[in-house]
Amino acid sequence: MKYDEVEVGQVIPAVDYSVRRLNLVMYAGASGDFNQIHWNERFAKMVGLPDVIAHGMFTMAQAGRFVTDWAGDPGAVVDYGVRFSSMVVVPDDDQGATITVSGVVEEKLADRWVVVALTARAGDAEVLSRARAVVQLA
Numbered sequence: 001m002k003y004d005e006v007e008v009g010q011v012i013p014a015v016d017y018s019v020r021r022l023n024l025v026m027y028a029g030a031s032g033d034f035n036q037i038h039w040n041e042r043f044a045k046m047v048g049l050p051d052v053i054a055h056g057m058f059t060m061a062q063a064g065r066f067v068t069d070w071a072g073d074p075g076a077v078v079d080y081g082v083r084f085s086s087m088v089v090v091p092d093d094d095q096g097a098t099i100t101v102s103g104v105v106e107e108k109l110a111d112r113w114v115v116v117a118l119t120a121r122a123g124d125a126e127v128l129s130r131a132r133a134v135v136q137l138a
Helices: 021-031 041-046 056-071
Strands: 011-019 077-084 097-108 113-122 125-136
Touching: 011 021, 011 056, 021 056, 056 077, 056 097, 056 113, 056 125, 077 113, 097 125
Parallel strands: none
Antiparallel strands: 011 097, 077 125, 097 113, 113 125
């Protein structure tokens, strides 16, 4: 994506990211977060959760992936932040869960920087709030 091709208010079309329990186990290995709520259904339910839930940072990473794919450069993100607003419940079935991420260009700044507001949902729940990325475009 090029700075001159972007307009304030431009919608970045939604992308669906599939989440299976295997993804969570792989993420646990990469992140070092082996909390049982992310892979053990019996334990998750015992502590009051509806089922296994995705790591918050895994969910944040999917929204970050959305931005870098749109920008066309993984190094383009200058600043990125979110608030975690709901859980991504990942059932143990063939469907798993889906995180849907979309965006809107909120602002164009100097130095080819663009502010992108992100929306991330799983089912009916907004799972990230106040999600914003500042991206430096070509």
